[in-house]
Amino acid sequence: MLKKRIIITLTFLDGVLFRTKNFKPDYRYTKNFIDLWSIDELLLIDISKKKFSKNFLNTIKYFTENCFVPITVGGGIKKIQDADLYFKNGADKILLGTHDLEKSNMIEDISKKYGSQSIIQSIDCKKKSKNEYTVMTNSGNSNLENNVILYGKKALKQGAGEILINSIDNDGSLLGYDMQLVNLISRNLNSPLLALGGGGNWNHLLELFLKTNISAACTQNIFHFTEESILSAKKFLKQNNINIRH
Amino acid sequence: MIGLIDINTGNLASLVSALSKLNIKFKICKKRHDFESLNKFILPGVGAYDDFMKKLINLKFDKIIQKKISNNCSFLGICVGYQVLFNGSSEHGMHEGLNIIKGKFVNFIDENKNIKIPHVGWNECKLINKNELFYEIKDNSDFYFTHSYILKDFDKENIASKTNYIVDFVSAVNFKNVYGVQFHPEKSQLNGLKLLKNFNERC
Numbered sequence: 001m002l003k004k005r006i007i008i009t010l011t012f013l014d015g016v017l018f019r020t021k022n023f024k025p026d027y028r029y030t031k032n033f034i035d036l037w038s039i040d041e042l043l044l045i046d047i048s049k050k051k052f053s054k055n056f057l058n059t060i061k062y063f064t065e066n067c068f069v070p071i072t073v074g075g076g077i078k079k080i081q082d083a084d085l086y087f088k089n090g091a092d093k094i095l096l097g098t099h100d101l102e103k104s105n106m107i108e109d110i111s112k113k114y115g116s117q118s119i120i121q122s123i124d125c126k127k128k129s130k131n132e133y134t135v136m137t138n139s140g141n142s143n144l145e146n147n148v149i150l151y152g153k154k155a156l157k158q159g160a161g162e163i164l165i166n167s168i169d170n171d172g173s174l175l176g177y178d179m180q181l182v183n184l185i186s187r188n189l190n191s192p193l194l195a196l197g198g199g200g201n202w203n204h205l206l207e208l209f210l211k212t213n214i215s216a217a218c219t220q221n222i223f224h225f226t227e228e229s230i231l232s233a234k235k236f237l238k239q240n241n242i243n244i245r246h
Numbered sequence: 247m248i249g250l251i252d253i254n255t256g257n258l259a260s261l262v263s264a265l266s267k268l269n270i271k272f273k274i275c276k277k278r279h280d281f282e283s284l285n286k287f288i289l290p291g292v293g294a295y296d297d298f299m300k301k302l303i304n305l306k307f308d309k310i311i312q313k314k315i316s317n318n319c320s321f322l323g324i325c326v327g328y329q330v331l332f333n334g335s336s337e338h339g340m341h342e343g344l345n346i347i348k349g350k351f352v353n354f355i356d357e358n359k360n361i362k363i364p365h366v367g368w369n370e371c372k373l374i375n376k377n378e379l380f381y382e383i384k385d386n387s388d389f390y391f392t393h394s395y396i397l398k399d400f401d402k403e404n405i406a407s408k409t410n411y412i413v414d415f416v417s418a419v420n421f422k423n424v425y426g427v428q429f430h431p432e433k434s435q436l437n438g439l440k441l442l443k444n445f446n447e448r449c
Binding site for chain 2: 001002003004005037040064065067068069070071087088089090091092112113114115116117118161162190191192215216245
């Protein structure tokens, strides 16, 4: 049976590892915190102003050479040449930020060259009212469109392989994932879905896996995932009958 | 020495890292003469089937691979590099493969409309017919998958492992000196490294 995935998400500011809160750099880490042998998958995101710096590309290389799990890289991809650079440095997949799908052929171009399985499209979602979410772009600063499901459907049609549901409101809050948002999207999209934003402890992961149909939980708050705790988190989930790789 | 076949699909980095970690000597085969004197090959593959086959044919690697295999060289195909070893695939219309092993690829959705594709993540390989590729790898070990097409019309005796994702499908094969895996050993941590080591030492 297909296992539920835990994706360790690392954000980098000028090559230095940071945690973010509400999409802004918040807390500094070192990459030695991460137990490379217990993780299922890695997501590396560059949040620097100047993208594609040597520092960040070297960071990708470091992880490619030291852990043998799928590595997704994101940050600043606006055209296929940007993606080429990440793939060349060892990315298996790339993460595309929320962008105007009508004005770009980026997804088609990349999927033609590298295949759909290599593209994760992020939907940056912001809660508007009790049951309504809007799609935000430009680091969560401007409204792109009002229908999160329609956006996801369009991205998949253009050739994205997986969708990352990114909750701006819950980012860095450690209050748990937005279950309502995840369920809203998973009921309507027929692709693997990843959730990001809000995971603060093991119970949040458990709750997410129990109450939604999500394929993977992304978590960037690696204080909870130092050497012992990735394994312990997995053990905890397993004891609670979540189908997890151990 | 393993020949790592490069048809310029963009990403050999992870396989290079894995082989380097294992201290396995390899040579990247970009041109026809790179294949000379080698007798063990890995064909990694990403992207779409037809595009991948076109690139193989344009480089005239299709003929070299067929010849090397008939000359008894050991061969490991990974993901799309595994799929092209068979007769064909229905991805983006029907396309012919290298016709080395019997079988063709169809979409998961042709088997069950409710399956979410691609099949992405860690899943178990149930070992079927014993072979050296899986030497000392436990039954039901996890490997990393990412694909939407599965093998049909195959010969049962070639199956090395099966995996379940709503439906059962073939996840590894062995036909004489040819091995193929649908998953990515270079992305499957210890199990994957062990499998690559086995291919180098025992296949």
